[in-house]
Amino acid sequence: MNADDELCLCFHVTRRKVENFLRIERVRAPSELSECGGAGTGCGWCRPFLKKLWEASRSAGQAELPGADAYAAGRGDHVRGGAGTPPPGATPLA
Numbered sequence: 001m002n003a004d005d006e007l008c009l010c011f012h013v014t015r016r017k018v019e020n021f022l023r024i025e026r027v028r029a030p031s032e033l034s035e036c037g038g039a040g041t042g043c044g045w046c047r048p049f050l051k052k053l054w055e056a057s058r059s060a061g062q063a064e065l066p067g068a069d070a071y072a073a074g075r076g077d078h079v080r081g082g083a084g085t086p087p088p089g090a091t092p093l094a
Contacts, residue, residue, distance in 0.1 A: 001065040007049060009075055009091040010042025015065070018050065022057040030054040043084030045075040069094070 001007070003016040013036060021027065021036040030051040033039050040047045049065055056063035066074065072094035078084060079093055086093075 001068055001071055005068040005071075006091060007053075007065075008037065008039040008042065008046045009072065010046075010086045011038040012091065013037040013039040015053070018053055019057070022053060027054060027057070042090060043075065043079050043086045045078045045084060 001015055003019070004014050006012055007015045007018055018033060018036055018039060021033065025032070025035075027033060030047075031040075033050045033054065034041050040050050049063075049071075052063040052065065055061075065071065072091070076093040079086060
């Protein structure tokens with residue numbers, strides 16, 4: 001996933017925005033990332049990936065995330081499987 005790809009497809013929050021938020025706000029817990037444009041508060045698909053970014057920020061490492069196409073397809077499976085409901089205006093399912 002590139003920096004400008006959407007990490008939270010429900011609220012159109014990019015990976016770059018999350019990483020900058022982590023760096024500037026010095027987030028203490030992954031749940032605080034909801035303050036970054038609502039990330040993680042929609043269908044829930046991005047929550048494990050937000051946690052990976054948070055963990056990487058704590059150790060000065062890099063988080064391994066899937067490519068944008070695979071990520072969007074995984075979200076589609078997640079939502080179609082009944083695990084979450086995107087809000088109105090969210091990126092359509094892949």
